[in-house]
Amino acid sequence: MECLFSEDLKWRIVYLHQDRYSKRWISKLLYISYSGVCKTLRNFRRWNCVENPFKGASGHKKLFKDSDMKIFSRFFGNGSNNKQVNINSNTVALVEILQNYMEEAERNELLRSAFIAKIGNGYVPEQFVFLDESAKDERTLSRRYRYSYMGTKAQSKVMFVRGKRYMILLALTIDGIVAVEVIERSYNKKKFKDFIYTQVIPHMNPFPGKNSVLIMDNARIHYNAEWISVIEELEGHILFLLSYFLDFNPIELAFSTIKAWLRRNNDFVLPSNSHQMVLVVPTLRIYSSLVLLSLLTVMVMLSSSLLALVLY
Structure with a gap:
């Protein structure tokens, strides 16, 4: 050595x-x-120097950069943190897993570029119907930031347990939210299929008309040959986002707005006995101009990525 x-x-x-x-x-x-x-x-x-300037890192390929290792040495170097809590090796293993996920996302750049080219060349914003679900439990209402006097820490009592879990399923177009459903617990293929039949398909039109392209992620419950064939028979299009494509779906911004409203108005939300209605109320704030802004943000990102791809 x-x-x-x-x-x-x-x-x-x-x-x-x-x-x-x-x-x-x-x-x-x-x-x-x-x-x-x-x-x-x-x-x-x-x-004319003491180090070979063209020499790469020796040994096996490193998972982390030198800057990453410096951060690890700061937190894990002494075997315990500033509160005298021992650092479990599983914590470091979890960081490695997250790093692997990031590397997998980077490996899909070719598919990502192909999707950008497909969206940029074949569709317009008025055709899109975005679909996705999100969860809410008792911890969703906890505010992440609070005010305090200068030089003092902001303290607050918040809910620590998860409590009951509610799922909200939205269909978003450039005109706003056209379909919403709130249920307790999680969605399965049957409940998702019923939502498509009863609330989404009535708002869709044959391609290339308005609301003719359904876009969603590749979750397992989203795949169902029955309702997919029905939409195709109605001359509609379906686009499934591949892994790590969540930034191409503006409905994520809608969910962020809804949860921010719930945190700001937790004094109204906590006493309520109807959690379904509480989750429906903030969806009224997703008006068309906000949808247009978020959709334009995604389209600009797609256009700039497509331009960079063409220039490359």
Whole structure:
């Protein structure tokens, strides 16, 4: 294994050699190997510096960069954090898993570019119907930021347990929300199919008419050959977003607006006995201009990405 010397020590080797010290004598003076002295002087003669500027990182391919490792050493270097809580190795393993997910997202750039080209060349915003679901539990109402006096920490009592879980399913067009449903617990294929039949299909038209293209992510409950064939028979189009394409769906901005409203108005939400109605009320704030703004944001992002792809 190669011995690593600090850069200032390597420069000391160069200075001593320029003062006519032999390589053997430099090795004895600095208590380093003879081969290390020779390698340092060889790099200096070749590159006029003590390090090879074209040398990559040695060893196996590293999962984290040097800057990442510095952060890890700050938090995990002493085996415990500032509250004297030992750091579990599973925490570091979770970070590695998240890093792998990010790398997988980067591997789909070709599919991402193909989707951008398809949307940019074949469709207009008036044709889109975006569909997705989101969850709400007791912790959703907890505000993440609060005000406090200068120099003091903001403190608040919030709900720690999850409580009952409610799901909200929306259909979003450029005119606003055209369909909404709130249920307790989670959706399955049957409930999702019933929502498509009763609330989404009545608002759709044959392609290339308005509301003729249904866009959703690739969740397992979204795949159902029965309702897909029905929409295709009605001459509608269906586009499934691939993994890591959530930023192409403006309905995520709608969910963000809804949850922000719930947190700001938790004094109204908490006493309510009808959680379904409480979740429907903020959907009225998703008016057409907000949808147009979020949709234009996505379309501009798609257009700029497509332009970058063409220039490349």
